[in-house]
Amino acid sequence: MRFAVIVFPGTWSDKDCGDVLTNVFHQEVDYVWHKETDLSSYDCAILPGGFSYGDYLRAGAIARFSPVMEQVTQMANDGRLVIGICNGFQILCESGLLPGVLTRNAHLQYRCQWTQLRVENTRLPFTNNCEQDQILKIPISHGEGNYFAPPDILDRLNRNGQIAFRYSNASGNITDEDNPNGSLDNIAGIVNENGNVLGMMPHPERSCEANLGSIDGSFIFESMIDSYLAQQPAKLST
Amino acid sequence: MFLAKVYVTLKPLVNDPQGIAILGGLHNMGYKSVEGVRAGKYLELHINETDKAKAEKVVTEMAQKLLANVVIEDFRFELDPIQ
Numbered sequence: 001m002r003f004a005v006i007v008f009p010g011t012w013s014d015k016d017c018g019d020v021l022t023n024v025f026h027q028e029v030d031y032v033w034h035k036e037t038d039l040s041s042y043d044c045a046i047l048p049g050g051f052s053y054g055d056y057l058r059a060g061a062i063a064r065f066s067p068v069m070e071q072v073t074q075m076a077n078d079g080r081l082v083i084g085i086c087n088g089f090q091i092l093c094e095s096g097l098l099p100g101v102l103t104r105n106a107h108l109q110y111r112c113q114w115t116q117l118r119v120e121n122t123r124l125p126f127t128n129n130c131e132q133d134q135i136l137k138i139p140i141s142h143g144e145g146n147y148f149a150p151p152d153i154l155d156r157l158n159r160n161g162q163i164a165f166r167y168s169n170a171s172g173n174i175t176d177e178d179n180p181n182g183s184l185d186n187i188a189g190i191v192n193e194n195g196n197v198l199g200m201m202p203h204p205e206r207s208c209e210a211n212l213g214s215i216d217g218s219f220i221f222e223s224m225i226d227s228y229l230a231q232q233p234a235k236l237s238t
Numbered sequence: 239m240f241l242a243k244v245y246v247t248l249k250p251l252v253n254d255p256q257g258i259a260i261l262g263g264l265h266n267m268g269y270k271s272v273e274g275v276r277a278g279k280y281l282e283l284h285i286n287e288t289d290k291a292k293a294e295k296v297v298t299e300m301a302q303k304l305l306a307n308v309v310i311e312d313f314r315f316e317l318d319p320i321q
Binding site: 057058061062063094100101102103105106107108146148149150182 | 251252253255256259280285304305309310
């Protein structure tokens with residue numbers, strides 16, 4: 001599977017994503033500068049975390065107009081996989097590929113900590129190796145992760161099973177205490193209507209190796225790789 | 239040439255933790271009569287157009303596309319002719 005890790009000025013998690021995809025999951029990875037305009041050879045685009053364009057104006061607002069975003073939109077429309085992590089999630093919301101918006105954390109503090117995510121929908125290409133209501137231990141690191149959507153959009157997200165992850169406690173209960181940023185309904189990650197574009201604030205790429213404290217992020221990358229392989233025609237041996 | 243003064247404000251529905259923090263600060267300073275604060279953004283744009291209607295159109299477009307996120311923000315602007 002070929003991954004394009006998109007690099008904007010100010011992106012900082014690109015190497016973390018590239019490192020786990022290369023060294024943990026043994027996939028092909030290219031770092032793609034935001035000025036590039038051809039993503040036709042890639043099966044998945046990753047928009048990593050960071051502070052693209054210094055988060056000026058609003059997080060992700062300026063990056064969405066980078067030349068590469070036209071091709072990311074094309075990939076999303078083609079049904080190829082797109083995942084935005086942290087700042088990548090903010091860019092996907094600003095670009096309209098995902099509904100809603102990420103605003104300043106309710107307590108106004110930057111939070112870098114472990115969170116527990118309850119998997120809400122296991123029929124997605126990003127979660128189909130998970131069990132329903134499985135708890136994933138994955139860290140966050142952000143100041144603007146407070147998900148907001150107007151009531152009609154929230155209804156639609158719930159109805160369509162577009163909520164991928166919610167912040168929860170270890171028993172899977174959704175509580176205010178376990179909501180690290182004030183997100184509406186503890187939402188940590190959502191997908192588009194077709195289910196091939198995921199945005200999430202927590203960093204799965206920082207939790208794929210046991211010596212970092214958790215390997216639960218692997219469920220997400222392995223789900224993506226397995227979903228991709230399942231769609232490929234079986235290769236005939238000669 | 240016009241100077242566009244653009245005001246971007248949060249929609250009433252949207253919680254404003256910054257405004258709440260500023261309100262707390264003002265209360266701590268003793269300004270007890272302040273009952274609410276909403277924080278927003280102010281931008282100045284120099285627009286090289288001679289026709290006011292055209293300048294209005296282009297500022298509206300820019301505000302809708304980039305300066306405001308219309309999911310959570312409203313905008314308004316003033317256009318002043320400048321030399």
